Amino acid sequence: MDEKKKELFYEPKNGYDLMDAAERLACEDYCRGYMAYLDAARTEREAVRKAVKLAEAAGFVSDDGLTGPIQPGQKVYHVNRGKSLLLAVGGKKPMSEGFVVEAAHVDAPRLDLKQRPLFEESEMGYLRTHYYGGVKKYQWTAIPLELHGVAALKDGSVADIVIGRDPGDPQFVITDLLPHLAADQMQKTMAKGVEGEKLCVLAGSVPYAGEGKDRVKLAVMSLLNDRYGITEEDLISAELEVVPAFDVRELGLDRSLIGGYGQDDRVCAYAQLAAIMGLETPERTAVCILADKEEIGSVGVSGMRSQAFERFVEKLIGGTCSVQESFSNSFCLSADVTAAFDPMYPEVSEKQNAARINYGVGLCKFTGSRGKSGSSDASAEVVAYVRRICAEAGVVWQMCELGKVDQGGGGTVAQFMADRDIDTLDAGVPVLSMHAPFETTSKFDCYMTYKCMKAAYEAK
Numbered sequence: 067m068d069e070k071k072k073e074l075f076y077e078p079k080n081g082y083d084l085m086d087a088a089e090r091l092a093c094e095d096y097c098r099g100y101m102a103y104l105d106a107a108r109t110e111r112e113a114v115r116k117a118v119k120l121a122e123a124a125g126f127v128s129d130d131g132l133t134g135p136i137q138p139g140q141k142v143y144h145v146n147r148g149k150s151l152l153l154a155v156g157g158k159k160p161m162s163e164g165f166v167v168e169a170a171h172v173d174a175p176r177l178d179l180k181q182r183p184l185f186e187e188s189e190m191g192y193l194r195t196h197y198y199g200g201v202k203k204y205q206w207t208a209i210p211l212e213l214h215g216v217a218a219l220k221d222g223s224v225a226d227i228v229i230g231r232d233p234g235d236p237q238f239v240i241t242d243l244l245p246h247l248a249a250d251q252m253q254k255t256m257a258k259g260v261e262g263e264k265l266c267v268l269a270g271s272v273p274y275a276g277e278g279k280d281r282v283k284l285a286v287m288s289l290l291n292d293r294y295g296i297t298e299e300d301l302i303s304a305e306l307e308v309v310p311a312f313d314v315r316e317l318g319l320d321r322s323l324i325g326g327y328g329q330d331d332r333v334c335a336y337a338q339l340a341a342i343m344g345l346e347t348p349e350r351t352a353v354c355i356l357a358d359k360e361e362i363g364s365v366g367v368s369g370m371r372s373q374a375f376e377r378f379v380e381k382l383i384g385g386t387c388s389v390q391e392s393f394s395n396s397f398c399l400s401a402d403v404t405a406a407f408d409p410m411y412p413e414v415s416e417k418q419n420a421a422r423i424n425y426g427v428g429l430c431k432f433t434g435s436r437g438k439s440g441s442s443d444a445s446a447e448v449v450a451y452v453r454r455i456c457a458e459a460g461v462v463w464q465m466c467e468l469g470k471v472d473q474g475g476g477g478t479v480a481q482f483m484a485d486r487d488i489d490t491l492d493a494g495v496p497v498l499s500m501h502a503p504f505e506t507t508s509k510f511d512c513y514m515t516y517k518c519m520k521a522a523y524e525a526k
């Protein structure tokens with residue numbers, strides 16, 4: 067009977083029972099690179115900038131000079147408005163036979179400063195925020211925060227602003243009530259306990275010398291002016307993101323886990339990037355996208371729904387076929403994280419189909435919610451294709467779905483790639499505490515996601 071079970075049943079295995087010593091070293095090595103990237107990429111702009119640096123070191127050049135179709139082995143990149151990155155490595159086959167595209171996103175939940183953020187209340191200076199993406203607001207109080215972004219000035223120049231990353235820099239905080247006085251607050255639901263308009267960042271407390279009102283506000287503005295030459299009106303055309311100040315760290319006594327902010331979805335962005343940077347000349351042209359705006363619906367000029375993708379592909383094709391013909395023969399891995407089964411909250415998952423920590427890259431046939439709504443629902447043939455390339459490349463993978471039926475759900479860029487007539491499957495790293503200021507992944511799963519991305523690019 068045991069033999070019959072072995073022959074007929076499918077039983078996923080813990081990755082640590084499958085890895086040899088050499089692979090463990092390769093896994094550690096890969097994760098070191100990922101952790102350094104994550105630490106340096108606190109915003110979508112920084113994630114793109116850092117990725118360009120790595121890509122240039124790996125031989126990629128701007129697509130500005132690209133005329134005619136991309137040549138086998140040619141490596142180009144295009145930055146879309148500083149917030150999204152497209153890279154390609156020319157394949158042996160022409161673009162009419164399709165390409166392999168991997169799409170991750172580099173935006174992450176955060177608190178954006180409002181356009182008129184600065185105010186003073188009871189001689190304390192504050193910055194008002196409007197949260198971006200799905201956050202549990204209470205998680206953003208009483209933790210160290212940093213400010214990253216830009217202020218675009220009327221003269222066309224752009225001031226880069228980073229406060230809190232340098233060890234000598236001050237940081238910020240959003241205060242919360244002490245438990246002694248929180249009797250009323252504690253009666254509220256977690257959704258209402260901390261309200262959006264209360265997420266104001268404490269920015270200073272020393273008044274400007276002199277008489278009159280708004281002296282602390284003036285002192286804070288004056289410090290910003292000293293450091294960046296900006297005025298209050300300049301903040302109107304600024305994009306300043308309040309992000310957690312936590313360093314990326316190994317977690318657990320065995321150091322098997324990674325803790326850090328923004329792993330959704332920079333963990334998959336880095337996996338794709340590392341995979342495409344290692345390519346010589348693949349069979350089909352390899353395309354890597356680090357998209358923006360996924361957390362608010364993949365909208366806007368830098369989101370995955372933007373025609374900027376068509377424009378880039380058109381350039382790679384160089385007039386040899388239509389974009390639509392190329393799309394219809396292409397394959398996409400939508401590389402986004404999935405929810406890892408949390409033993410502390412088993413009730414939200416259906417264990418047999420939930421992603422498990424250390425069981426490898428999570429493949430999702432569908433995402434969405436309420437009866438797969440908002441999902442591209444990959445075909446059986448596409449799933450079989452990915453099973454095959456993973457098997458050939460020794461990728462440890464698991465099939466999973468995000469939460470039990472009708473518990474909630476979530477989407478990715480997959481549907482927007484499938485809308486373009488590109489066969490698409492979701493694949494990514496299972497994450498604990500997704501969308502929290504400090505998210506947790508497993509090194510093994512990060513490494514296997516990289517191997518999966520590599521296998522898809524290198525598929526014959």
Ligand code: MN
Binds near residue numbers: 402
């Ligand atoms: Mn995501």
Ligand code: MN
Binds near residue numbers: 330361501
């Ligand atoms: Mn997300």
